[in-house]
Amino acid sequence: MSVLEKMTTKDAIALEDQYGAHNYHPLPVVLSRGEGVFVWDAEGKKYYDFLSAYSAVNQGHCHPKIVGAMVNQAQTLTLTSRAFYNDVLGTFEKYATETFKFDKLLPMNTGAEAVETALKLCRKWAYEKKGIPENEAKIIVCENNFHGRTTTIISFSNDPVARKHFGPFTEGFIKIEYDNLRALENALEHNTDVAGFLVEPIQGEAGVYVPSEGYLKKARELCEKHNVLFIADEVQTGIARTGRLLATCGNCSCTDKHCSGTPEVKPDILILGKALSGGAYPVSAVLANDDIMEVIKPGNHGSTFGGNPIAAAVGIAALDVVKDEELANNAYELGELFRSELNKFIPRTPLVNAVRGKGLLNAILINDTEDSSTAWDICMALKENGLLAKPTHGNIIRFAPPLIMTKDQLLDCIAIIIRTLQEFK
Numbered sequence: 001m002s003v004l005e006k007m008t009t010k011d012a013i014a015l016e017d018q019y020g021a022h023n024y025h026p027l028p029v030v031l032s033r034g035e036g037v038f039v040w041d042a043e044g045k046k047y048y049d050f051l052s053a054y055s056a057v058n059q060g061h062c063h064p065k066i067v068g069a070m071v072n073q074a075q076t077l078t079l080t081s082r083a084f085y086n087d088v089l090g091t092f093e094k095y096a097t098e099t100f101k102f103d104k105l106l107p108m109n110t111g112a113e114a115v116e117t118a119l120k121l122c123r124k125w126a127y128e129k130k131g132i133p134e135n136e137a138k139i140i141v142c143e144n145n146f147h148g149r150t151t152t153i154i155s156f157s158n159d160p161v162a163r164k165h166f167g168p169f170t171e172g173f174i175k176i177e178y179d180n181l182r183a184l185e186n187a188l189e190h191n192t193d194v195a196g197f198l199v200e201p202i203q204g205e206a207g208v209y210v211p212s213e214g215y216l217k218k219a220r221e222l223c224e225k226h227n228v229l230f231i232a233d234e235v236q237t238g239i240a241r242t243g244r245l246l247a248t249c250g251n252c253s254c255t256d257k258h259c260s261g262t263p264e265v266k267p268d269i270l271i272l273g274k275a276l277s278g279g280a281y282p283v284s285a286v287l288a289n290d291d292i293m294e295v296i297k298p299g300n301h302g303s304t305f306g307g308n309p310i311a312a313a314v315g316i317a318a319l320d321v322v323k324d325e326e327l328a329n330n331a332y333e334l335g336e337l338f339r340s341e342l343n344k345f346i347p348r349t350p351l352v353n354a355v356r357g358k359g360l361l362n363a364i365l366i367n368d369t370e371d372s373s374t375a376w377d378i379c380m381a382l383k384e385n386g387l388l389a390k391p392t393h394g395n396i397i398r399f400a401p402p403l404i405m406t407k408d409q410l411l412d413c414i415a416i417i418i419r420t421l422q423e424f425k
Contacts, residue, residue: 006042007030007042008030008042008043009028009029009030009041009042009043012030012042013028013030027379027380027383027388027390029041029047029383029388030042034049034057034061034062035060035061035062036060036061036062036402036404037049037060037061037401037402037404037405037409038061039061039388045386046386047383047386047387047388048386048387048388048401048409048412048413048416049061049388049401049402050382050387050388050389050399050400050401050413051388051389051390051398051400051401052279052400052401052402053274053279054204054236054274054400055204055236055237055239055241055274055275055361055400056273056274056275056277056278056279057275057278057279057402058239058240058241058274058275058278058279058322058327058402058403059275059278059279059318059321059322059325059327059402059403059404060278060402060403060404061279061402062280063278063280063317063321063404065317065320065321066277066278066280066314066317066318066321067280068317069313069314069316069317070280070281070310070313070314070317072313073088073309073310073312073313073314074310076309077309078308078309078310079304079305079308079309079310080308080309081304082302082303082304082306082307086307086308086309086312087309088309088312088313088316089107089307089308089309089312091312091316092105092107092307092311092312092313092315092316093105093107093312095315095316095319096276096285096287096315096319097287099245099319099323100245100246100270100272100287101266102270102287102288102289103288103289103290103293104287104288104289104290104293105285105286105287106121106285106286106287106288106293106296106301106306107283107284107285107303107306107307107311107312108273108284108285108286108303108306109282109283109284109303109305109306109311110148110273110282110284111147111148111235111236111271111273111274111284112147112148112149112150112153113284113303113306114235114271114272114273114284114285114286115147115148115150115153115198115233115235115271116148116150116152116153117271117286117301118198118231118233118269118271118286119139119152119196119198120300120301121269121286121288121292121293121295121296121301122137122139122195122196122198122229122231122269123137123139123172123195124295124296124300125195125229125292125295126193126195126196126229128295129291129292129295130195130227132193132195133193136193137172137193137194137195138172138173138174138191138193138194138195139156139172139173139174139194139195139196139197139198139231140173140174140175140176140184140187140188140191140194140196140197140198140228141156141173141174141175141176141197141198141199142175142176142177142178142198142199142200142203143158143175143176143177143178144158144178144203144206144209145157145178145198145199145200145203145206146159146200146203146204146205146206147198147200147233147235149162151166151169151170152170154166154169155169155170155171155173156170156173156175158175174187174191174194178199178203178206178209178211179209179211179212179215181215181218181219181222184197184219184222185222188222188223188225188226188228189226194226194228195228195229196223196228196229196230196231196268196269197219197223197228197229197230197231198231198233199216199219199230199231199232199233200232200233200234200236200237201216201232201233201234201237201242201246201247201248202236202237202242202247202357202358202361204236204237204361204398205236205392205393206392206393207363207365207392207393207396207398208356208357208361208362208363208396208398209356210356210357210358216232216248216265217264217265220265220266220267223268229268229269229292230265230267230268230269231267231268231269231271232246232247232248232265232267232269232270232271233271234246234247234248234270234271234272235271235272235273235274235284236274236361237361238270238272238274238275238276239272239274239275239276239318239319239322240275240322240327240328240331240359240403241275241331241359241360241361241400241403242331242335242358242359242360242361243328243329243331243332243333243335243358243359243360244328244332244359245322245328246270247358248264248265248266248267248270249264249265268288268289268292269286269287269288269292270286270287270288271284271285271286272284272285272286272287273285275318275322276315276318276319277311277314277315277318278314278317278318278321280314280318281310281311281314282305282311283311283314283315283318285315322403325404327403327404328359328403330403330404330405331359331360331403332359333407334359334360334405334407334410335357335358335359335360335361335362337407337410337411338355338357338360338362338399338410338414339355339356339357339362341411341414341418342355342362342364342414342417342418343355345418345421349421349422350367351366351367351374351378351421351424352364352365352366352367352421353365353366353367357399360399360400360401360403360405361398361400362398362399362400363392363396363397363398363399364396364397364399365395365396366378366395366396366397367395368395369394369395370393370394370395371394372394372395374395375391375394375395375396375397376391377424378391378397378420378421378424379391379397381420381423381424382416382417382420385416385419385420386416387413387416387417387420399417401413
């Protein structure tokens with residue numbers, strides 16, 4: 001079969017089913033093209049993308065500036081490994097560190113790799129700077145977290161599907177309840193060898209759980225009091241998704257286009273990925289100041305592809321688009337509109353209990369049990385009506401469109417969602 005041969009939805013799904021590992025359960029739609037907020041399936045049907053590749057495509061599908069940077073660099077120099085310098089990485093590192101207000105950046109490829117990097121960096125800092133005895137460092141994490149699926153990361157997950165039959169697991173983690181400052185304080189006071197606290201500013205995969213007002217700021221203060229590194233996993237929430245350049249920007253809403261994006265709750269270690277490339281190429285990064293990042297020496301950590309020229313060029317273009325098109329401001333304003341319109345509708349339906357989120361990271365809670373198929377069936381109905389979304393945790397539907405969406409497009413999508421819910425049987 002020629003790779004250029006046109007394939008039907010049925011044929012494409014059958015091929016994946018026969019030759020691919022069954023490690024995902026996709027919606028039965030085969031996408032063949034994307035542009036802006038839209039995607040088209042193999043038969044040419046057009047859909048609104050309301051997932052954005054789990055917030056990787058914040059800048060929209062195939063953004064010409066990002067694709068142009070990628071193509072241009074791919075025709076010039078693709079990969080050197082880190083055995084040599086390249087003439088793009090330093091520019092990207094300077095741009096990103098100035099954008100997010102940190103001294104240093106350590107480039108990787110995927111979000112999970114960046115989380116692993118942050119964990120290693122935190123532990124090494126703990127042994128060399130804080131004086132914790134070797135192999136005794138503990139890192140506090142939150143229940144219902146999602147930081148990836150590597151062996152170390154699932155060691156502190158409480159998702160039985162992600163964990164079962166993958167042990168033995170990595171030790172050194174303390175799990176506490178999310179959005180519970182008393183639990184964090186108790187863990188810090190009763191464990192002398194804590195190196196860091198790893199947290200998602202909003203728990204996306206868990207169902208878009210937004211913590212209480214002030215939680216992140218007070219958690220940061222507790223960490224500072226106990227000389228513990230505050231590590232923010234902004235792989236999904238970062239790069240303007242929540243209506244701010246970073247979700248840790250505190251009370252800054254980025255409605256002022258001159259906002260610098262300086263976090264009110266500045267992490268000691270910041271983890272970025274996904275939209276750092278606009279979904280065009282795997283790019284992730286860990287950022288920290290010199291007093292932390294200086295513990296990493298040659299041979300301690302690395303990646304053949306991390307910091308490659310294409311990734312660096314794409315990262316620069318992706319950040320340019322976020323700034324030039326004021327995507328944080330757009331996400332903030334459209335997110336307010338989305339929740340307002342859904343909240344007007346919810347009292348009129350027994351099907352939905354609530355809508356929650358920040359910016360354009362939102363979810364609706366379906367009035368059914370987690371083991372029901374209702375949310376999946378609603379997403380199937382949404383697909384038929386021209387909008388793609390996906391359930392998480394059984395009875396929650398996450399809505400996260402590209403941040404380039406216009407007000408008229410969003411209102412069209414809201415109408416599709418409401419009509420689908422009204423018609424659903």
